[in-house]
Amino acid sequence: MLVTGAGAVLLFAYLTAPFLVVFVTLLYLAVRRGRATPRDLEGSKRLVLAAEVVWLIAIGVVWTVINVVSIAWIPWLQPYASSPPQSEPSQVVRVEAFMWGYTLETYELKQGTVKFVARSIDTIHSMTIYSPRGEIVATVMLMPGMTEEIVVELKERGEYVIRCLEFCGDGHPAMVSKFRVV
């Protein structure tokens, strides 16, 4: 779940909502203390020092956990991160992107691991693969003159959609293609 776009945004919401509540509460307290006498403000320094230590440790932990855990989500590492390591995918599909569409070598694929070899023939496009449930499986930016290869695991059967997510002119939102996984 965490590796999907929806999971990422939910995590974002779970982290930022409490942050904003704490931020606004502290802002309110700071304004209240702004009306207090200087004597009332004494004694808060020890508390702030403790907060400093806790805060710095917390961000260190979050930093380490996410940067270590997320390594397994990197598409170009996934074939090697799985146990046992996957062999070279048997299905290879060449994709050509143009203003405003895609040409795929084949429009029917087997369930499993697929290597997409994609390029653009005119301007910057992307090849973003949406699963039958509408989740983004992976996105690849295609710069003219360069060829990108990406290995993805197509777990579900059904119709997958390819869309361009890099602005490429008037027909950008209509740049769509589909393929079926059986």
Next chain:
Amino acid sequence: MRLEDLTRYPRLMVLTSLAWFLAGGTAGLLMVLAHLTGFLRMNEYPVLLSFHGTAMTFGGLFQLMMGLSLLRVGFCYGKPLRGLLVRASYFLLNIGMALIAVAVLAFGVRTSYTLMFPLPAVGVVKGLWSMEGLAIFVWGVILVLLVIVGLYPATLARLIFTGKTEEALVLERFMGTLNPSGMAGMLPYVFIMPPLGSAITVGAVAIGLALLGAVPLGSIGWVLSPMNFNYPFWIFAHNLMEAMGIMAIATVYWLIPRYTASEEQRARSLYSERLGLLAIVFYSTAAIMAFPHHLFTMPTSQPHGLSYTGQIASWLTGFGAAFSVFNVLATAYVFGLRLTPASLAAMLGFGVYVADGFLAMQLGTIGWAYRLHGTYAVTAHLMTILLAVALVWIGALYHSFRLLFGRPENARLAYLHVLLTAVAAIGLLYTMAFMGAEGAPRRAYPLPVGAEGAVPLLVLGALLAAGQLAFLLQLRSPRGKVEESVGSAILDDRS
């Protein structure tokens, strides 16, 4: 020495930025309305998209930052804001923006605000717009680049490092380079933007000259290669956003101690100036190498090592921000905060900036970028960071309101302005982030996915517009006369 020497150009920049904000904001509202009603054709939407992005970012926010940061340096260092550099910064930025607006609105050069190179050239080949339109567009970009990369940092450097302080113009004693850290936060822009923006500026000038026939197209082949163009572009564009963010953080470092209530705060410094400086240095150095996250999704062309460096550097900028969160909140809490429109705007802008930072770091994580890049989640991040920075500068604007306009602000209207802007910014952040989670493609019209997000976007956009309307009402009353004799009391009497 006249006080007008300090305020003329900043006031012009603030008012001109307001005009760009209004024009760009209107385009933004029309875009959202089009998502709901479908009244635009597919080739009309990108015109508004390109105009909205350029007007808000460069004509609006960059110009607002330029005016208020120069004003701050001017009245803290006691140096007048006049001369060729200041004039050229103001006029070239606005002439450049006018050329871009003409190219977009009259010639239909619709590339979005990030260029998407080689789209500008491909558009001519495909007959989407004309070569004349492209030449106007490119020369507009060149003028704006010259200001961003050269004239503005040079003006800041001249004010900070050279010239004699005129005591009559020192309205707040806040001098120094590394201490106070609120001033140190201006240095990353001065020292980082010129070298990191030079390559793209040279490339743009080369293209501009080739379009005029002054140099043969073959001689600039290197810059026309999309890969070659996009690296200097992102090194520049990414670091521009970071430098603007660091400027905003430095503005918070400057403003918040000015509104603390404690007697202890005579020195008007942060809870920890050392932590403040550490945050600025940490943030600036980490940000330089964070740019590869814009190109994470090129798994073959971008070296994996560069991508991973980009991820780690992106997360390290979060450390800089985390130091700042602690320092700013500790300053406000320990010493107590006086509530004014200026302090509220600076604090809320800072809060929005940090909240957006969580999303920024997710987008800077390779594994997540492959699921979110190109969606509305990225728009959420970009729009929010710009709104957060704008809110901080709105704080600086209210802090200097009397100096700029010769009379105090109407507090009720000012609070309305600040609160509506902050609520809209947070609402837009969450709405667009969730649209991104659904896979809604950014810069697309009509929206094939996530179209239901258009209703909240319109409501929040209207709130944002209402906030800016409150500021416009603020300007209805005639400008007062800033008495030169009481000039030095104008800002100090608030503290």
